[in-house]
Amino acid sequence: MQNYKHTFIIVLTIVAVLLGYELLRRKVGSFAGSYPFAEKWEIAAPLDSVKSAIVKLKNNDPMLFPAQDVLQFDIDHTGYYSKVDFYYEDSQQVVKTLLRERKSGETTLTLVEFEKSENGELKKMNRDFNYFDNRKEIKKFERLIYDEIIEKLNGSAIQSRTKAVR
Template sequence: MFTFYKIAGKFAPGSYPYAERYEIKASEKSLIQATNKFKAKHPDIVPADSIGLVDGRSASPDDYWYHVYFYYPKEDQLLTTWIRASDKTHSTFAFTAVSQGTGLGKWRLINKDLDSNENRLQKHQFEQRILKEITKNLE
């Protein structure tokens, strides 16, 4: 069984103050495994290797975020997200930015750089196409 809910993050300080955050009832390890399972089942949603976006943490010891990238082929959009443990049984899955096309210099932050209609659409698509499907893998 899983539960998730949105955490208001518009006014939160820190590294990702505008990220749309979802609290998931699952350990970080379980959530990463469910995400990998989802991506293996849907290879079209995985960014091409040539783009250079690799899931995981950077080599920095201060990188607490497990970065995960997705691609919407029909819309030709890249998404950047991250996963981080909240405690031993809960994790935060955050949607941070979207880019039109596969060029890496075109990131637009969720809850900041998009107009309200596009922002709402992007979050809805992420929730329905990605988050909902990943959390099914936790059942």
């Protein structure tokens, strides 16, 4: 009987810690930066090259972009990032991303949030998804967008030393 109480307390403690972690991750997030819930990738290419690769991607796969005639890289409210939106046709979501050139000459690609086309509902990356849905969205983004950008950069004869920053 004593052994069951001990096991029950251990299991209960583990569950409480996991639930507490998930609550803090969703509600508090990170305390630094303008986009604390975003997922980031570093691309070993200058910002202009990454923008050119995105324009090539739009020319090859226009369905990956929201209905726009001209691709614009507007500046966000912080003044540091260029905004670019992609589109998932299967889930009818606008994928909001940011680009920023680093002093090292690399470019940071930041996945910020998803917006449903039909009702405008926003879901922030790393906050509004559970752990498994978060991983699923990251893999989908890497497969449909990030890998395609890297492929276009490699096609442009730019050495691409890439790494995911997490």
